[in-house]
Amino acid sequence: MQLFSRNKALAALSLGALVALGACGDDVTVPAPVNPPVSVTISPSNANVNVGASVDLAVAITGGASTPTLASCSTSSAAVATVAVQGGIACRVTGVSTGAVTITATTSGGQAAAASVTVNAPAPAISGIAISPAAQNVQVGGTFNITANPTTTAPGATVARGFVSSNTAVATVSATGTVTAVAPGQATITVTLTGTGTGLSQAVVTGQVAVTVVANPPAVTGVSVTPASAAMVVGAAPVTGTATATAATGITPTFTAGSSNPGVATATVTSAGAFTITAVGAGQAVITITAQSAGNASFAAASATSARCRARSRWRSTSRRTTTSCARCASSSAR
Numbered sequence: 574m575q576l577f578s579r580n581k582a583l584a585a586l587s588l589g590a591l592v593a594l595g596a597c598g599d600d601v602t603v604p605a606p607v608n609p610p611v612s613v614t615i616s617p618s619n620a621n622v623n624v625g626a627s628v629d630l631a632v633a634i635t636g637g638a639s640t641p642t643l644a645s646c647s648t649s650s651a652a653v654a655t656v657a658v659q660g661g662i663a664c665r666v667t668g669v670s671t672g673a674v675t676i677t678a679t680t681s682g683g684q685a686a687a688a689s690v691t692v693n694a695p696a697p698a699i700s701g702i703a704i705s706p707a708a709q710n711v712q713v714g715g716t717f718n719i720t721a722n723p724t725t726t727a728p729g730a731t732v733a734r735g736f737v738s739s740n741t742a743v744a745t746v747s748a749t750g751t752v753t754a755v756a757p758g759q760a761t762i763t764v765t766l767t768g769t770g771t772g773l774s775q776a777v778v779t780g781q782v783a784v785t786v787v788a789n790p791p792a793v794t795g796v797s798v799t800p801a802s803a804a805m806v807v808g809a810a811p812v813t814g815t816a817t818a819t820a821a822t823g824i825t826p827t828f829t830a831g832s833s834n835p836g837v838a839t840a841t842v843t844s845a846g847a848f849t850i851t852a853v854g855a856g857q858a859v860i861t862i863t864a865q866s867a868g869n870a871s872f873a874a875a876s877a878t879s880a881r882c883r884a885r886s887r888w889r890s891t892s893r894r895t896t897t898s899c900a901r902c903a904s905s906s907a908r
Contacts (some may be wrong), residue, residue, distance in 0.1 A: 576588060576661050576691070578683050579761045580690040580774035583676065584620045584744040585644070596884045597825065598676050598857070600726050608636065608637060608638045609635075609636040609637075610636050610637070611634065611635070611636040611640070611641060611682055611684045612633075612634070612635045612636045612678065612684075613632065613633070613634050613680055613684045613685060613901075614632070614633045614686055614688040615630050615664065615676070615678045615686040615688045616630065616631050616633070616688070617632070617688065618688045618689065618898075619690075619691075620666070620688065620690045620691070621690070621691050621692075621693060621694055622654070622666060622667070622668045622690060622691075622834065623668055623692070623694070623695040623696065623772050623773075624668045624669065624670060624692060624694055624695050624712070624774075625667075625668060625691050625695055625771075625772055625802075626667070626668055626772035627665055627666060627667045628664060628665070628666050628690070629659055629664070629665050629666075629667075630646075630663055630664045630665075630676060631662065631663050632646075632662060632663055632678040632686070633663060633732055634680055634684075634900065636765070637682065641680040641681040641684065642661060642680065643658060643661055643662065643678060643679075643680060643681075644658075644680055644681040645658065645678075645679045646658050646664035646665075646676060646677070646678050646679075647676070647679070648666070648674050648676055648677075649674045649675040649676075650672065650674045650756070650761075651669070652669060652672075653668075653669055653671075653672035653673070653674045653692050654667060654668050654669055654672075654674045654676075654690055654845070655667050655669060656676050663699050664676055664678050664688075666690050668692035668693070669692065670692065671692055671693060671694050671701055672684050672691075672692055673689065673690065673691045673692070674689075674690050674692070675687050675688070675689055675690075676688050676689075676690055678844075683718070685719070692840050694700070694774065694775050695772055695774040696727050696730075696774065697727065697773065697774050697776040698722035698726070698727050698730035698731075698768030698769050698770045698773040698774065698775060698776045699725060699726050699727070699730055699732060699766060699768030699769065699776045699778060700723060700724060700726055700776060700778065700828040701723055701724030701778060701887070702721060702722070702723060702724065702727045702764070702778045702779065702780040702815065703721070703722050703723075703724055703768055704718045704719065704720070704721045704764055704781075705721075705780065706719070706832060707783070708777055708782065708783040708784075708785075709752070709783075709784055709785070709788075710785045710787060710858070711754040711784065711785070711786055711787070712746075712786070712787055712788070712789045712790050712871065713752060713754050713755065713756060713757065713786060714753075714754060714786055714789065714870045714871075714874075715753075715754045715870075716751055716752060716753045716754070717751075717752050718749075718750055718752070718907040719736065719746070719750035719752060719762060719764060719782055720750070720752050721734060721750065721764040721766060721776065721780060722766075723758070723766055723768060726831070727768075727770060727773050728796045728806050729770045729771060729772070729773065730745060730754035730769065730770035730773055731769055731770060732767070732768050733762070733764055733766070733767045733768075733769075733890075734750065734764065734765070734767075735746065735747045735748075735765040735766075735767070736749075736762060736763070736764055736765075737762070737763045737765075738752075738760050738761075738762055738784075739760050739761040739762075739763070740758065741755070741757070741760075741783070742755060742756060742758070743755055743756055743757070743758035743759060743760040743786050744760040744784045746762050747763045750764070751802065751886050752782075752784060754784075754786040754787065755792055756784075757786050757787055757788045758785075758786055759783070759784065759785050760784045760786070761781050761782070761783055761784070762781065762782040762784060763779060763780075763781050764775065764779060764781070765778075765779050766778050766779070766780065769901050777878060780893045787820070788873060789868065789871060789873040790821065790823045790871075790872055790873065791821075791868075791872065791873050791874075791875030792820060792821050792822065792866035792869070792872035792873060792874060792875045793818055793819065793820045793821075793826050793864050793865060793866050793869075793875045793876060793877045794820070794821075794875070794877060795818070795819035795877045796816055796817065796818045796819065796828075796862060796863070796864040796877040796878065797816070797817050797819075798816050798817075798862050799805055799814060799817075800812070800814060803848065803850065805852040805855065806852060807854060807855070808852075809852065811849040811850055811851040811852075812849065812850045812851075813843075813847065813848070813849050814847070814848050814849070814850065814862075815846055815847055816828050816842075816846050816847075816848060816850075816862040816864065817846060818846075818864035818877060819877070820864070820866065820873045821871075823868070823869070823871075824866050824868075824869070824872060825845070826864040826865055826866045827845075827864070827865055827866070828830060828842045828845065828846060828848070828862060828863065828864050829842060829862075829863045830842045830860065830861070830863075830866070831860070831861045831863070832858050832859070832860055832861075833858050833859035833860075833861070834856060834857065834858035834859070835853065836853055836854050836856065837852070837853055837854055837855070837856035837857060837858035838850055838851065838853055838858040838860060838863075839851050839853060840860045840862070842862075846893060861878055862878070863876055863877065863878045863887065863900065864877050864878075865877075870871055
């Protein structure tokens with residue numbers, strides 16, 4: 574209680590002194606508050622950027638009776654990096670060439686802060702190439718597709734593809750990589766990949782595909798004829814025969830018949846693979862049966878001819894009958 578009373582008495586005494594001073598007309602000065610100094614920071618203080626890319630350095634300004642604003646951003650070398658104020662709160666730095674620069678942010682009050690920026694060469698958009706197939710054999714008229722991709726693709730990169738044939742008379746290639754065989758021979762398909770992307774360096778890689786075009790196998794390779802021989806009489810019923818062709822799967826050849834001497838014997842194809850020989854007069858003749866096909870996408874047009882059959886005739890002294898015989902045929906040949 575005594576302590577409280579004492580403090581109360583001191584307070585009353587002080588108040589009384591102030592009142593007395595005021596009554597005497599003396600001035601009382603109250604000190605003004607002290608403002609914190611202006612502070613400028615730029616972050617990050619160390620940054621990296623690729624050539625052609627940009628990075629923002631944040632600028633923070635505090636303190637002062639009236640806080641200043643960001644007035645300018647400057648670079649120590651515009652040949653390495655350019656800079657501009659971004660939204661009044663940052664310095665945007667754009668890489669121009671490889672090197673290092675100092676970026677300075679200055680306030681409207683003249684205060685400044687600096688950061689170091691290293692400009693690096695941009696990463697390549699793509700690198701390497703993987704091609705399938707690396708080589709291809711294909712028949713005339715056949716096609717196949719080439720698949721080509723970079724072995725490494727940077728994030729954000731785009732890839733354009735190009736295809737060129739070294740010999741379009743042998744093989745052509747479309748813009749999408751489809752190869753079409755035209756004629757027997759060899760050609761090289763060159764594949765070009767071009768990679769681009771923001772903040773990336775353009776990169777071009779190439780590869781090749783070896784193409785060998787082979788002729789299609791013949792649609793018909795041979796023909797055999799039965800009977801191999803026959804005895805004929807002029808005016809008698811014709812001799813019938815059968816021709817069998819050696820043909821590729823899916824091929825149905827057509828047949829024709831011919832005689833080397835129609836005055837002695839004629840031949841006529843009556844249906845697929847069937848024919849007749851008719852004796853006309855005494856003498857010798859060669860009957861030929863030919864099988865042929867126009868081919869298709871897998872087999873070349875071809876024809877095959879039966880071996881020659883010689884027909885001989887003679888007069889018989891008793892009946893004056895003319896006979897014609899056909900010698901046994903040798904093996905067939907294709908052309």
